[in-house]
Amino acid sequence: MNQTTANYDEPWKEALSEYFEAFLYFFFPEVHQLIDWTKIPESLEKELKRITASAKTKKRFADKLYKVWLLRGEEVWILIHIEIQSQYEENFPQRMYIYNYRAFDLYQKPVISLAILGDERVNWRPDSYNYTIAGCEVSLKFPTVKLLDYEENWSELEASSNPFAIIVMAHLKTKATTGKLPQREQWKWKLIRGLYEKEFEREQIIKLFEIIDNMMTLSPELQSSLESKIKQFEEERTMPLISNMELRGIERGKEIGALENARDFVKKVLENRLGDIPGDIGQCLNDASVISVLEEMLKAALIVNSFEECRKSFSIIINK
Structure with a gap:
């Protein structure tokens, strides 16, 4: 099996951007x-x-x-x-x-x-x-922190709810499985499965999943095997991380070519997840006239937990 190059820089930078306060609390x-x-x-x-x-x-x-x-x-x-x-x-x-x-x-x-x-x-x-x-x-x-030192406190990492406990575990196991991709796939699956057991917000689970997925790179065959495990695991849960409807929404959101269809689909996602759409949010969607903007709105619609969060996310997207 060809060695797959691990990706450290981008996941760490993404983690720092998302969880700066948690970073300082955990390490310093x-x-x-x-x-x-x-x-x-x-x-x-x-x-x-x-x-x-x-x-x-x-x-x-x-x-x-x-x-x-x-x-x-x-x-x-x-x-x-x-x-x-x-x-x-x-x-x-x-x-x-x-x-x-x-x-x-x-x-x-x-x-x-x-x-x-x-x-x-x-x-x-x-x-x-x-x-x-x-x-x-x-x-x-x-001040410096040596990540290798955390190997001796693995049980504490597993018990911690700080996002960087998971990121440190991913980093250490990625290093330890260089040239050993089957073992990396096993650890990657264990860490991802552990995300479901933490009392994180749904959006945070998705972000941590992306960080782990980007860092612990696998061969296409092993990545496909991992995704099959995730799919089966989610099917067995009463509340999967991303429901089948939402998965279909992501795929459809990539394919739609008409603005009206895009608007309608974002509205449908919001209605299914949060209920009746307030007038100002509906108007915000109606005013969107670029497919790429509506695709960003769709991504936001899939992870927000309230219409107030939706307003903030849409405002950021529109004002980019």
Whole structure:
């Protein structure tokens, strides 16, 4: 069987975007408790690109930059690096330092640098960068988390309701099954099945499913086998993750070519899931004149749990 290349970067970035607060709570609780979570963190993608473009290192893996506010009212930036590579990278501490000082140099904001080490070297644990010359000393110390350490606390990961407990398990088992795709398929199925047992919101289950599915890549044959297991499992449940009607809706939503049919189908999904459609939401659908917009509305209609959530989702879609 040909080896299938695992995908780490995109799932981790997606997880950070969806669950930033849960990320800090799980990995860096000391940082989490300093932040005023009544103020919504801001993702600074444009600023991050400028910081990494200014760096001179060969690798540029700064993954996420957020603006947050501390409980004492101070604005700070949090720069998160996730190092996935299996090989030893001598310049990693230097890269942490460069991104930190570039962020401060360009924007004059205090920066908290955090690192996740997802590699397989047990003893590689960089947590500082410094040099001294002619009485001048430069130093940066940064908190790090080694994902391998969680192997010893597997039962705690399984019991945790934090999304990153599941993501860590997926990461570790993806690493452990490199070149062993049948075993990866078994672990992937176990983790996906475990999603149903957690007390997550339905939308969160779907998002975590997508993250696991993207990370734990399989051969087409094994992926097909996994999907058959999922289908059979859902058929045995009284409330499947995505009902047959909704699955048909997704497929039909990809095929419809007429605006009116698209509008009618989104309305039908909402009526089946939530009841009579309020006038403002119906008007919002009637005003949509682009198929791609209606397809986004269909996706939203399949996961929202109330018309209030529907209004917010439709507003975001329309104003993109």
